[in-house]
Amino acid sequence: MLKVSPASLRNAIQFMMTAFCIFVGYRFYLFYQFMNGSSSIAVSKPGAVEGFLPISALLSFKQLITSGIYDEVHPAGLTIFIAVLVMSLLLRKGFCGYLCPVGFISNLLNKLGKKTKKIITVRGKLEFILLIPKYIALAFFVIAIFFKMGPREISSFIHSSYNFTAEARMFNFFANLGLTPAIIIITIGILCIFIPYFWCRFLCPYGALLGILSKVSPIAVKRDPNLCINCGKCTKACPGGIEVETKTIVNSAECIGCTQCIGNCPVSDCLTLTDRLSRKRRPWATIAIGCVFILMLYYVTAIMTNHWNSPMPYEMLRGYYMNM
Ligand code: SF4
Ligand code: SF4
Ligand code: SF4
The missing domain is CATH 3.30.70.20 (Alpha-Beta Plaits)
Known part of the structure:
Protein backbone atom coordinates (compact mmCIF):
# COMPACT_ATOMS: atom_id res chain seq x y z
CA MET A 1 0.00 0.00 0.00
CA LEU A 2 1.20 3.53 -0.85
CA LYS A 3 2.43 5.20 2.35
CA VAL A 4 1.89 8.95 2.47
CA SER A 5 4.47 10.82 4.55
CA PRO A 6 4.60 14.55 5.41
CA ALA A 7 7.37 14.97 2.83
CA SER A 8 5.58 13.13 0.01
CA LEU A 9 2.28 14.91 0.65
CA ARG A 10 4.00 18.29 0.70
CA ASN A 11 5.98 17.57 -2.45
CA ALA A 12 2.85 16.38 -4.26
CA ILE A 13 0.74 19.44 -3.31
CA GLN A 14 3.57 21.86 -4.05
CA PHE A 15 4.21 20.22 -7.42
CA MET A 16 0.53 20.33 -8.42
CA MET A 17 0.17 23.96 -7.35
CA THR A 18 3.30 24.98 -9.25
CA ALA A 19 2.17 23.08 -12.36
CA PHE A 20 -1.19 24.83 -12.06
CA CYS A 21 0.52 28.23 -11.78
CA ILE A 22 2.58 27.51 -14.91
CA PHE A 23 -0.65 26.61 -16.73
CA VAL A 24 -2.24 29.84 -15.47
CA GLY A 25 0.80 31.78 -16.67
CA TYR A 26 0.49 30.21 -20.12
CA ARG A 27 -3.24 31.00 -20.30
CA PHE A 28 -2.51 34.56 -19.27
CA TYR A 29 0.13 34.81 -22.00
CA LEU A 30 -2.52 33.79 -24.58
CA PHE A 31 -4.97 36.30 -23.09
CA TYR A 32 -2.32 39.03 -23.20
CA GLN A 33 -1.53 38.24 -26.85
CA PHE A 34 -5.22 38.60 -27.65
CA MET A 35 -5.61 41.83 -25.71
CA ASN A 36 -2.60 43.58 -27.21
CA GLY A 37 -3.62 42.56 -30.72
CA SER A 38 -0.82 40.05 -31.36
CA SER A 39 -3.33 37.21 -31.70
CA SER A 40 -6.92 36.99 -32.92
CA ILE A 41 -7.72 33.92 -30.80
CA ALA A 42 -9.99 35.04 -27.97
CA VAL A 43 -8.86 33.67 -24.58
CA SER A 44 -10.46 34.63 -21.27
CA LYS A 45 -8.29 35.85 -18.42
CA PRO A 46 -7.49 33.16 -15.83
CA GLY A 47 -8.57 34.76 -12.54
CA ALA A 48 -5.91 32.85 -10.58
CA VAL A 49 -3.22 35.06 -12.15
CA GLU A 50 -4.43 37.83 -9.83
CA GLY A 51 -3.09 35.80 -6.90
CA PHE A 52 0.34 37.12 -7.91
CA LEU A 53 -0.67 40.69 -7.06
CA PRO A 54 -0.62 40.76 -3.23
CA ILE A 55 -0.02 44.52 -2.99
CA SER A 56 -3.01 45.27 -5.18
CA ALA A 57 -4.97 42.79 -3.04
CA LEU A 58 -3.90 44.61 0.14
CA LEU A 59 -5.30 47.84 -1.30
CA SER A 60 -8.52 46.08 -2.27
CA PHE A 61 -8.70 44.56 1.20
CA LYS A 62 -8.52 48.01 2.77
CA GLN A 63 -11.24 49.21 0.41
CA LEU A 64 -13.39 46.24 1.42
CA ILE A 65 -13.07 46.76 5.17
CA THR A 66 -13.38 50.56 5.05
CA SER A 67 -15.99 51.02 2.28
CA GLY A 68 -17.56 47.58 1.94
CA ILE A 69 -16.69 47.56 -1.78
CA TYR A 70 -15.48 44.26 -3.28
CA ASP A 71 -12.79 45.02 -5.87
CA GLU A 72 -14.22 44.66 -9.38
CA VAL A 73 -10.88 45.03 -11.13
CA HIS A 74 -9.12 42.06 -9.49
CA PRO A 75 -11.87 40.22 -7.58
CA ALA A 76 -10.08 36.86 -7.80
CA GLY A 77 -6.92 38.43 -6.35
CA LEU A 78 -8.87 39.73 -3.36
CA THR A 79 -10.63 36.38 -2.92
CA ILE A 80 -7.31 34.49 -2.90
CA PHE A 81 -5.81 37.06 -0.52
CA ILE A 82 -8.68 36.66 1.98
CA ALA A 83 -8.47 32.86 1.69
CA VAL A 84 -4.74 33.01 2.48
CA LEU A 85 -5.34 35.28 5.49
CA VAL A 86 -7.97 32.85 6.81
CA MET A 87 -5.57 29.93 6.27
CA SER A 88 -2.90 31.71 8.32
CA LEU A 89 -5.30 32.51 11.14
CA LEU A 90 -6.45 28.89 11.34
CA LEU A 91 -3.63 26.74 9.97
CA ARG A 92 -0.36 28.59 10.47
CA LYS A 93 1.61 29.58 7.34
CA GLY A 94 0.24 26.60 5.46
CA PHE A 95 0.07 28.74 2.32
CA CYS A 96 3.87 28.98 2.41
CA GLY A 97 4.27 25.34 3.33
CA TYR A 98 2.11 23.89 0.57
CA LEU A 99 0.58 26.32 -1.92
CA CYS A 100 3.02 29.07 -2.86
CA PRO A 101 5.09 28.14 -5.93
CA VAL A 102 8.04 30.17 -4.63
CA GLY A 103 7.97 27.92 -1.56
CA PHE A 104 8.24 24.93 -3.91
CA ILE A 105 11.24 26.45 -5.72
CA SER A 106 12.84 27.15 -2.32
CA ASN A 107 12.19 23.52 -1.38
CA LEU A 108 13.93 22.30 -4.56
CA LEU A 109 16.89 24.64 -4.04
CA ASN A 110 17.15 23.40 -0.45
CA LYS A 111 17.28 19.79 -1.69
CA LEU A 112 20.08 20.84 -4.07
CA GLY A 113 21.90 22.53 -1.19
CA LYS A 114 21.69 19.38 0.93
CA LYS A 115 23.42 17.46 -1.87
CA THR A 116 26.36 19.91 -1.78
CA LYS A 117 26.66 19.30 1.99
CA LYS A 118 27.57 22.97 2.36
CA ILE A 119 24.45 24.20 4.12
CA ILE A 120 24.90 27.31 6.27
CA THR A 121 22.82 27.32 9.44
CA VAL A 122 21.71 30.81 10.45
CA ARG A 123 20.80 31.19 14.10
CA GLY A 124 21.18 33.53 17.07
CA LYS A 125 21.98 37.21 16.57
CA LEU A 126 22.60 36.89 12.83
CA GLU A 127 19.20 35.25 12.35
CA PHE A 128 17.55 38.02 14.38
CA ILE A 129 19.21 40.71 12.23
CA LEU A 130 18.37 38.97 8.97
CA LEU A 131 14.71 38.60 9.99
CA ILE A 132 14.30 42.39 10.26
CA PRO A 133 14.18 43.42 6.52
CA LYS A 134 10.95 41.54 5.70
CA TYR A 135 9.17 43.20 8.63
CA ILE A 136 10.45 46.61 7.53
CA ALA A 137 9.13 45.95 4.00
CA LEU A 138 5.79 44.80 5.45
CA ALA A 139 5.59 47.86 7.71
CA PHE A 140 6.26 50.09 4.71
CA PHE A 141 3.31 48.63 2.77
CA VAL A 142 0.96 48.57 5.76
CA ILE A 143 1.75 52.19 6.76
CA ALA A 144 1.49 53.43 3.16
CA ILE A 145 -1.80 51.65 2.45
CA PHE A 146 -3.58 51.67 5.81
CA PHE A 147 -2.39 54.98 7.27
CA LYS A 148 -1.32 57.24 4.42
CA MET A 149 -3.79 56.44 1.63
CA GLY A 150 -7.38 57.64 1.95
CA PRO A 151 -10.43 56.05 0.29
CA ARG A 152 -10.12 58.31 -2.77
CA GLU A 153 -6.45 57.45 -3.34
CA ILE A 154 -7.17 53.74 -2.90
CA SER A 155 -10.02 53.92 -5.41
CA SER A 156 -7.86 55.94 -7.85
CA PHE A 157 -5.12 53.33 -7.71
CA ILE A 158 -7.53 50.41 -8.12
CA HIS A 159 -9.09 52.06 -11.17
CA SER A 160 -5.81 53.25 -12.67
CA SER A 161 -4.58 51.96 -16.03
CA TYR A 162 -1.50 50.67 -14.14
CA ASN A 163 -3.61 48.43 -11.91
CA PHE A 164 -5.84 47.25 -14.76
CA THR A 165 -2.75 45.92 -16.50
CA ALA A 166 -0.72 44.96 -13.41
CA GLU A 167 -0.57 41.25 -14.36
CA ALA A 168 0.74 42.11 -17.83
CA ARG A 169 3.34 44.47 -16.37
CA MET A 170 4.54 41.73 -14.03
CA PHE A 171 4.57 39.28 -16.95
CA ASN A 172 6.66 41.71 -19.02
CA PHE A 173 9.02 42.26 -16.12
CA PHE A 174 9.90 38.56 -15.94
CA ALA A 175 9.73 37.95 -19.70
CA ASN A 176 12.14 40.83 -20.44
CA LEU A 177 14.28 40.59 -17.33
CA GLY A 178 16.87 43.35 -17.16
CA LEU A 179 20.47 42.68 -16.11
CA THR A 180 20.15 44.10 -12.59
CA PRO A 181 16.94 42.19 -11.64
CA ALA A 182 18.43 39.03 -13.20
CA ILE A 183 21.58 39.38 -11.07
CA ILE A 184 19.45 39.97 -7.94
CA ILE A 185 17.23 36.92 -8.64
CA ILE A 186 20.22 34.65 -9.39
CA THR A 187 21.98 35.86 -6.23
CA ILE A 188 18.90 35.13 -4.11
CA GLY A 189 18.59 31.73 -5.81
CA ILE A 190 22.22 30.88 -4.97
CA LEU A 191 21.70 32.05 -1.38
CA CYS A 192 18.62 29.79 -1.18
CA ILE A 193 20.81 26.79 -2.09
CA PHE A 194 23.22 27.31 0.79
CA ILE A 195 20.98 29.09 3.32
CA PRO A 196 17.71 27.11 3.35
CA TYR A 197 14.66 29.17 2.33
CA PHE A 198 16.69 32.40 2.34
CA TRP A 199 14.06 34.43 0.45
CA CYS A 200 11.09 33.08 2.41
CA ARG A 201 12.73 33.31 5.83
CA PHE A 202 14.40 36.68 5.52
CA LEU A 203 13.00 38.76 2.68
CA CYS A 204 9.37 38.03 1.76
CA PRO A 205 6.96 40.63 3.27
CA TYR A 206 3.94 38.49 2.37
CA GLY A 207 5.37 35.65 4.45
CA ALA A 208 6.03 38.15 7.26
CA LEU A 209 2.36 39.18 7.28
CA LEU A 210 1.19 35.56 7.30
CA GLY A 211 3.67 34.74 10.06
CA ILE A 212 2.26 37.45 12.32
CA LEU A 213 -1.32 36.24 11.72
CA SER A 214 -0.29 32.61 12.28
CA LYS A 215 0.65 33.38 15.87
CA THR A 286 -4.62 18.67 8.88
CA ILE A 287 -2.74 21.78 7.70
CA ALA A 288 -2.11 20.46 4.18
CA ILE A 289 -5.66 19.28 3.56
CA GLY A 290 -7.16 22.25 5.40
CA CYS A 291 -5.31 24.79 3.24
CA VAL A 292 -6.36 23.12 -0.02
CA PHE A 293 -9.93 22.93 1.30
CA ILE A 294 -10.03 26.63 2.26
CA LEU A 295 -8.65 27.66 -1.14
CA MET A 296 -11.22 25.54 -2.98
CA LEU A 297 -14.03 26.74 -0.72
CA TYR A 298 -13.24 30.39 -1.44
CA TYR A 299 -12.84 29.69 -5.15
CA VAL A 300 -16.19 27.90 -5.47
CA THR A 301 -17.96 30.50 -3.32
CA ALA A 302 -16.45 33.34 -5.37
CA ILE A 303 -17.52 31.71 -8.63
CA MET A 304 -21.06 31.14 -7.35
CA THR A 305 -21.40 34.67 -6.01
CA ASN A 306 -19.70 36.44 -8.95
CA HIS A 307 -16.63 37.45 -6.96
CA TRP A 308 -14.07 35.75 -9.21
CA ASN A 309 -14.27 37.14 -12.74
CA SER A 310 -14.07 40.90 -13.28
CA PRO A 311 -17.20 42.41 -14.83
CA MET A 312 -15.05 45.00 -16.67
CA PRO A 313 -15.76 44.78 -20.42
CA TYR A 314 -12.88 43.40 -22.50
CA GLU A 315 -13.26 46.28 -24.99
CA MET A 316 -12.36 48.70 -22.20
CA LEU A 317 -9.51 46.51 -20.90
CA ARG A 318 -8.15 46.20 -24.40
CA GLY A 319 -7.70 49.96 -24.56
CA TYR A 320 -5.45 49.79 -21.47
CA TYR A 321 -3.48 46.82 -22.82
CA MET A 322 -2.97 48.50 -26.20
CA ASN A 323 -1.61 51.66 -24.53
CA MET A 324 0.77 49.99 -22.08
S1 SF4 B 1 14.82 15.82 19.10
FE1 SF4 B 1 13.10 16.16 17.71
S2 SF4 B 1 13.22 14.48 16.27
FE2 SF4 B 1 14.47 13.87 18.01
S3 SF4 B 1 13.07 12.75 19.33
FE3 SF4 B 1 13.02 14.86 20.04
S4 SF4 B 1 11.31 15.76 18.96
FE4 SF4 B 1 11.79 13.85 17.88
S1 SF4 C 1 7.42 33.40 2.35
FE1 SF4 C 1 6.60 34.45 0.55
S2 SF4 C 1 7.56 33.50 -1.22
FE2 SF4 C 1 7.92 32.17 0.55
S3 SF4 C 1 6.32 30.66 0.45
FE3 SF4 C 1 5.59 32.32 1.78
S4 SF4 C 1 4.48 33.74 0.49
FE4 SF4 C 1 5.67 32.37 -0.84
S1 SF4 D 1 8.15 24.77 9.90
FE1 SF4 D 1 6.88 24.12 11.61
S2 SF4 D 1 5.90 22.24 10.93
FE2 SF4 D 1 7.61 22.65 9.50
S3 SF4 D 1 9.32 21.50 10.35
FE3 SF4 D 1 9.45 23.54 11.23
S4 SF4 D 1 8.32 23.45 13.16
FE4 SF4 D 1 7.79 21.63 11.95
Whole structure:
Protein backbone atom coordinates (compact mmCIF):
# COMPACT_ATOMS: atom_id res chain seq x y z
CA MET A 1 0.00 0.00 0.00
CA LEU A 2 1.20 3.53 -0.85
CA LYS A 3 2.43 5.20 2.35
CA VAL A 4 1.89 8.95 2.47
CA SER A 5 4.47 10.82 4.55
CA PRO A 6 4.60 14.55 5.41
CA ALA A 7 7.37 14.97 2.83
CA SER A 8 5.58 13.13 0.01
CA LEU A 9 2.28 14.91 0.65
CA ARG A 10 4.00 18.29 0.70
CA ASN A 11 5.98 17.57 -2.45
CA ALA A 12 2.85 16.38 -4.26
CA ILE A 13 0.74 19.44 -3.31
CA GLN A 14 3.57 21.86 -4.05
CA PHE A 15 4.21 20.22 -7.42
CA MET A 16 0.53 20.33 -8.42
CA MET A 17 0.17 23.96 -7.35
CA THR A 18 3.30 24.98 -9.25
CA ALA A 19 2.17 23.08 -12.36
CA PHE A 20 -1.19 24.83 -12.06
CA CYS A 21 0.52 28.23 -11.78
CA ILE A 22 2.58 27.51 -14.91
CA PHE A 23 -0.65 26.61 -16.73
CA VAL A 24 -2.24 29.84 -15.47
CA GLY A 25 0.80 31.78 -16.67
CA TYR A 26 0.49 30.21 -20.12
CA ARG A 27 -3.24 31.00 -20.30
CA PHE A 28 -2.51 34.56 -19.27
CA TYR A 29 0.13 34.81 -22.00
CA LEU A 30 -2.52 33.79 -24.58
CA PHE A 31 -4.97 36.30 -23.09
CA TYR A 32 -2.32 39.03 -23.20
CA GLN A 33 -1.53 38.24 -26.85
CA PHE A 34 -5.22 38.60 -27.65
CA MET A 35 -5.61 41.83 -25.71
CA ASN A 36 -2.60 43.58 -27.21
CA GLY A 37 -3.62 42.56 -30.72
CA SER A 38 -0.82 40.05 -31.36
CA SER A 39 -3.33 37.21 -31.70
CA SER A 40 -6.92 36.99 -32.92
CA ILE A 41 -7.72 33.92 -30.80
CA ALA A 42 -9.99 35.04 -27.97
CA VAL A 43 -8.86 33.67 -24.58
CA SER A 44 -10.46 34.63 -21.27
CA LYS A 45 -8.29 35.85 -18.42
CA PRO A 46 -7.49 33.16 -15.83
CA GLY A 47 -8.57 34.76 -12.54
CA ALA A 48 -5.91 32.85 -10.58
CA VAL A 49 -3.22 35.06 -12.15
CA GLU A 50 -4.43 37.83 -9.83
CA GLY A 51 -3.09 35.80 -6.90
CA PHE A 52 0.34 37.12 -7.91
CA LEU A 53 -0.67 40.69 -7.06
CA PRO A 54 -0.62 40.76 -3.23
CA ILE A 55 -0.02 44.52 -2.99
CA SER A 56 -3.01 45.27 -5.18
CA ALA A 57 -4.97 42.79 -3.04
CA LEU A 58 -3.90 44.61 0.14
CA LEU A 59 -5.30 47.84 -1.30
CA SER A 60 -8.52 46.08 -2.27
CA PHE A 61 -8.70 44.56 1.20
CA LYS A 62 -8.52 48.01 2.77
CA GLN A 63 -11.24 49.21 0.41
CA LEU A 64 -13.39 46.24 1.42
CA ILE A 65 -13.07 46.76 5.17
CA THR A 66 -13.38 50.56 5.05
CA SER A 67 -15.99 51.02 2.28
CA GLY A 68 -17.56 47.58 1.94
CA ILE A 69 -16.69 47.56 -1.78
CA TYR A 70 -15.48 44.26 -3.28
CA ASP A 71 -12.79 45.02 -5.87
CA GLU A 72 -14.22 44.66 -9.38
CA VAL A 73 -10.88 45.03 -11.13
CA HIS A 74 -9.12 42.06 -9.49
CA PRO A 75 -11.87 40.22 -7.58
CA ALA A 76 -10.08 36.86 -7.80
CA GLY A 77 -6.92 38.43 -6.35
CA LEU A 78 -8.87 39.73 -3.36
CA THR A 79 -10.63 36.38 -2.92
CA ILE A 80 -7.31 34.49 -2.90
CA PHE A 81 -5.81 37.06 -0.52
CA ILE A 82 -8.68 36.66 1.98
CA ALA A 83 -8.47 32.86 1.69
CA VAL A 84 -4.74 33.01 2.48
CA LEU A 85 -5.34 35.28 5.49
CA VAL A 86 -7.97 32.85 6.81
CA MET A 87 -5.57 29.93 6.27
CA SER A 88 -2.90 31.71 8.32
CA LEU A 89 -5.30 32.51 11.14
CA LEU A 90 -6.45 28.89 11.34
CA LEU A 91 -3.63 26.74 9.97
CA ARG A 92 -0.36 28.59 10.47
CA LYS A 93 1.61 29.58 7.34
CA GLY A 94 0.24 26.60 5.46
CA PHE A 95 0.07 28.74 2.32
CA CYS A 96 3.87 28.98 2.41
CA GLY A 97 4.27 25.34 3.33
CA TYR A 98 2.11 23.89 0.57
CA LEU A 99 0.58 26.32 -1.92
CA CYS A 100 3.02 29.07 -2.86
CA PRO A 101 5.09 28.14 -5.93
CA VAL A 102 8.04 30.17 -4.63
CA GLY A 103 7.97 27.92 -1.56
CA PHE A 104 8.24 24.93 -3.91
CA ILE A 105 11.24 26.45 -5.72
CA SER A 106 12.84 27.15 -2.32
CA ASN A 107 12.19 23.52 -1.38
CA LEU A 108 13.93 22.30 -4.56
CA LEU A 109 16.89 24.64 -4.04
CA ASN A 110 17.15 23.40 -0.45
CA LYS A 111 17.28 19.79 -1.69
CA LEU A 112 20.08 20.84 -4.07
CA GLY A 113 21.90 22.53 -1.19
CA LYS A 114 21.69 19.38 0.93
CA LYS A 115 23.42 17.46 -1.87
CA THR A 116 26.36 19.91 -1.78
CA LYS A 117 26.66 19.30 1.99
CA LYS A 118 27.57 22.97 2.36
CA ILE A 119 24.45 24.20 4.12
CA ILE A 120 24.90 27.31 6.27
CA THR A 121 22.82 27.32 9.44
CA VAL A 122 21.71 30.81 10.45
CA ARG A 123 20.80 31.19 14.10
CA GLY A 124 21.18 33.53 17.07
CA LYS A 125 21.98 37.21 16.57
CA LEU A 126 22.60 36.89 12.83
CA GLU A 127 19.20 35.25 12.35
CA PHE A 128 17.55 38.02 14.38
CA ILE A 129 19.21 40.71 12.23
CA LEU A 130 18.37 38.97 8.97
CA LEU A 131 14.71 38.60 9.99
CA ILE A 132 14.30 42.39 10.26
CA PRO A 133 14.18 43.42 6.52
CA LYS A 134 10.95 41.54 5.70
CA TYR A 135 9.17 43.20 8.63
CA ILE A 136 10.45 46.61 7.53
CA ALA A 137 9.13 45.95 4.00
CA LEU A 138 5.79 44.80 5.45
CA ALA A 139 5.59 47.86 7.71
CA PHE A 140 6.26 50.09 4.71
CA PHE A 141 3.31 48.63 2.77
CA VAL A 142 0.96 48.57 5.76
CA ILE A 143 1.75 52.19 6.76
CA ALA A 144 1.49 53.43 3.16
CA ILE A 145 -1.80 51.65 2.45
CA PHE A 146 -3.58 51.67 5.81
CA PHE A 147 -2.39 54.98 7.27
CA LYS A 148 -1.32 57.24 4.42
CA MET A 149 -3.79 56.44 1.63
CA GLY A 150 -7.38 57.64 1.95
CA PRO A 151 -10.43 56.05 0.29
CA ARG A 152 -10.12 58.31 -2.77
CA GLU A 153 -6.45 57.45 -3.34
CA ILE A 154 -7.17 53.74 -2.90
CA SER A 155 -10.02 53.92 -5.41
CA SER A 156 -7.86 55.94 -7.85
CA PHE A 157 -5.12 53.33 -7.71
CA ILE A 158 -7.53 50.41 -8.12
CA HIS A 159 -9.09 52.06 -11.17
CA SER A 160 -5.81 53.25 -12.67
CA SER A 161 -4.58 51.96 -16.03
CA TYR A 162 -1.50 50.67 -14.14
CA ASN A 163 -3.61 48.43 -11.91
CA PHE A 164 -5.84 47.25 -14.76
CA THR A 165 -2.75 45.92 -16.50
CA ALA A 166 -0.72 44.96 -13.41
CA GLU A 167 -0.57 41.25 -14.36
CA ALA A 168 0.74 42.11 -17.83
CA ARG A 169 3.34 44.47 -16.37
CA MET A 170 4.54 41.73 -14.03
CA PHE A 171 4.57 39.28 -16.95
CA ASN A 172 6.66 41.71 -19.02
CA PHE A 173 9.02 42.26 -16.12
CA PHE A 174 9.90 38.56 -15.94
CA ALA A 175 9.73 37.95 -19.70
CA ASN A 176 12.14 40.83 -20.44
CA LEU A 177 14.28 40.59 -17.33
CA GLY A 178 16.87 43.35 -17.16
CA LEU A 179 20.47 42.68 -16.11
CA THR A 180 20.15 44.10 -12.59
CA PRO A 181 16.94 42.19 -11.64
CA ALA A 182 18.43 39.03 -13.20
CA ILE A 183 21.58 39.38 -11.07
CA ILE A 184 19.45 39.97 -7.94
CA ILE A 185 17.23 36.92 -8.64
CA ILE A 186 20.22 34.65 -9.39
CA THR A 187 21.98 35.86 -6.23
CA ILE A 188 18.90 35.13 -4.11
CA GLY A 189 18.59 31.73 -5.81
CA ILE A 190 22.22 30.88 -4.97
CA LEU A 191 21.70 32.05 -1.38
CA CYS A 192 18.62 29.79 -1.18
CA ILE A 193 20.81 26.79 -2.09
CA PHE A 194 23.22 27.31 0.79
CA ILE A 195 20.98 29.09 3.32
CA PRO A 196 17.71 27.11 3.35
CA TYR A 197 14.66 29.17 2.33
CA PHE A 198 16.69 32.40 2.34
CA TRP A 199 14.06 34.43 0.45
CA CYS A 200 11.09 33.08 2.41
CA ARG A 201 12.73 33.31 5.83
CA PHE A 202 14.40 36.68 5.52
CA LEU A 203 13.00 38.76 2.68
CA CYS A 204 9.37 38.03 1.76
CA PRO A 205 6.96 40.63 3.27
CA TYR A 206 3.94 38.49 2.37
CA GLY A 207 5.37 35.65 4.45
CA ALA A 208 6.03 38.15 7.26
CA LEU A 209 2.36 39.18 7.28
CA LEU A 210 1.19 35.56 7.30
CA GLY A 211 3.67 34.74 10.06
CA ILE A 212 2.26 37.45 12.32
CA LEU A 213 -1.32 36.24 11.72
CA SER A 214 -0.29 32.61 12.28
CA LYS A 215 0.65 33.38 15.87
CA VAL A 216 -3.05 33.13 16.81
CA SER A 217 -3.52 29.88 14.89
CA PRO A 218 -4.91 27.16 17.16
CA ILE A 219 -3.03 24.43 15.28
CA ALA A 220 0.60 23.92 16.26
CA VAL A 221 3.29 21.28 16.50
CA LYS A 222 3.61 19.87 20.01
CA ARG A 223 6.63 18.04 21.42
CA ASP A 224 6.39 15.58 24.27
CA PRO A 225 9.58 16.16 26.34
CA ASN A 226 9.06 12.83 28.10
CA LEU A 227 9.38 10.92 24.84
CA CYS A 228 12.03 13.12 23.18
CA ILE A 229 15.52 11.59 22.86
CA ASN A 230 17.07 14.94 21.79
CA CYS A 231 18.35 13.57 18.49
CA GLY A 232 17.89 16.96 16.75
CA LYS A 233 16.37 15.49 13.57
CA CYS A 234 13.32 17.75 13.83
CA THR A 235 15.45 20.90 13.97
CA LYS A 236 17.59 19.71 11.07
CA ALA A 237 14.49 19.12 8.92
CA CYS A 238 12.77 22.43 9.73
CA PRO A 239 12.57 24.89 6.78
CA GLY A 240 11.78 27.69 9.22
CA GLY A 241 15.11 27.28 11.04
CA ILE A 242 13.23 26.60 14.30
CA GLU A 243 14.96 24.68 17.09
CA VAL A 244 12.01 22.33 17.48
CA GLU A 245 13.77 20.11 20.01
CA THR A 246 13.81 23.01 22.51
CA LYS A 247 10.08 23.80 22.26
CA THR A 248 7.06 22.23 23.85
CA ILE A 249 4.67 24.03 21.47
CA VAL A 250 5.99 25.54 18.23
CA ASN A 251 4.28 28.92 17.94
CA SER A 252 6.92 30.67 15.85
CA ALA A 253 6.03 33.11 13.06
CA GLU A 254 8.51 31.10 10.99
CA CYS A 255 6.56 27.82 11.23
CA ILE A 256 5.07 27.02 7.83
CA GLY A 257 3.13 24.02 9.12
CA CYS A 258 4.96 21.66 6.77
CA THR A 259 5.14 18.88 9.43
CA GLN A 260 8.59 17.82 8.20
CA CYS A 261 9.66 17.78 11.86
CA ILE A 262 6.94 15.21 12.60
CA GLY A 263 7.91 13.13 9.57
CA ASN A 264 11.57 13.05 10.62
CA CYS A 265 11.07 12.31 14.31
CA PRO A 266 12.17 8.73 15.06
CA VAL A 267 10.02 8.45 18.20
CA SER A 268 6.37 7.63 17.63
CA ASP A 269 3.98 10.30 18.97
CA CYS A 270 6.79 12.51 20.28
CA LEU A 271 5.87 15.26 17.81
CA THR A 272 2.20 15.71 16.96
CA LEU A 273 -0.15 18.38 15.68
CA THR A 274 -2.32 19.80 18.39
CA ASP A 275 -5.33 22.10 18.59
CA ARG A 276 -4.38 24.58 21.28
CA LEU A 277 -8.01 25.54 21.94
CA SER A 278 -9.53 22.11 22.47
CA ARG A 279 -6.15 20.57 23.45
CA LYS A 280 -6.96 17.70 21.15
CA ARG A 281 -4.51 15.96 18.87
CA ARG A 282 -5.05 16.46 15.12
CA PRO A 283 -3.84 14.30 12.22
CA TRP A 284 -0.49 15.50 10.80
CA ALA A 285 -2.12 16.17 7.39
CA THR A 286 -4.62 18.67 8.88
CA ILE A 287 -2.74 21.78 7.70
CA ALA A 288 -2.11 20.46 4.18
CA ILE A 289 -5.66 19.28 3.56
CA GLY A 290 -7.16 22.25 5.40
CA CYS A 291 -5.31 24.79 3.24
CA VAL A 292 -6.36 23.12 -0.02
CA PHE A 293 -9.93 22.93 1.30
CA ILE A 294 -10.03 26.63 2.26
CA LEU A 295 -8.65 27.66 -1.14
CA MET A 296 -11.22 25.54 -2.98
CA LEU A 297 -14.03 26.74 -0.72
CA TYR A 298 -13.24 30.39 -1.44
CA TYR A 299 -12.84 29.69 -5.15
CA VAL A 300 -16.19 27.90 -5.47
CA THR A 301 -17.96 30.50 -3.32
CA ALA A 302 -16.45 33.34 -5.37
CA ILE A 303 -17.52 31.71 -8.63
CA MET A 304 -21.06 31.14 -7.35
CA THR A 305 -21.40 34.67 -6.01
CA ASN A 306 -19.70 36.44 -8.95
CA HIS A 307 -16.63 37.45 -6.96
CA TRP A 308 -14.07 35.75 -9.21
CA ASN A 309 -14.27 37.14 -12.74
CA SER A 310 -14.07 40.90 -13.28
CA PRO A 311 -17.20 42.41 -14.83
CA MET A 312 -15.05 45.00 -16.67
CA PRO A 313 -15.76 44.78 -20.42
CA TYR A 314 -12.88 43.40 -22.50
CA GLU A 315 -13.26 46.28 -24.99
CA MET A 316 -12.36 48.70 -22.20
CA LEU A 317 -9.51 46.51 -20.90
CA ARG A 318 -8.15 46.20 -24.40
CA GLY A 319 -7.70 49.96 -24.56
CA TYR A 320 -5.45 49.79 -21.47
CA TYR A 321 -3.48 46.82 -22.82
CA MET A 322 -2.97 48.50 -26.20
CA ASN A 323 -1.61 51.66 -24.53
CA MET A 324 0.77 49.99 -22.08
S1 SF4 B 1 7.42 33.40 2.35
FE1 SF4 B 1 6.60 34.45 0.55
S2 SF4 B 1 7.56 33.50 -1.22
FE2 SF4 B 1 7.92 32.17 0.55
S3 SF4 B 1 6.32 30.66 0.45
FE3 SF4 B 1 5.59 32.32 1.78
S4 SF4 B 1 4.48 33.74 0.49
FE4 SF4 B 1 5.67 32.37 -0.84
S1 SF4 C 1 13.22 14.48 16.27
FE1 SF4 C 1 11.79 13.85 17.88
S2 SF4 C 1 13.07 12.75 19.33
FE2 SF4 C 1 14.47 13.87 18.01
S3 SF4 C 1 14.82 15.82 19.10
FE3 SF4 C 1 13.10 16.16 17.71
S4 SF4 C 1 11.31 15.76 18.96
FE4 SF4 C 1 13.02 14.86 20.04
S1 SF4 D 1 8.32 23.45 13.16
FE1 SF4 D 1 7.79 21.63 11.95
S2 SF4 D 1 5.90 22.24 10.93
FE2 SF4 D 1 6.88 24.12 11.61
S3 SF4 D 1 8.15 24.77 9.90
FE3 SF4 D 1 9.45 23.54 11.23
S4 SF4 D 1 9.32 21.50 10.35
FE4 SF4 D 1 7.61 22.65 9.50
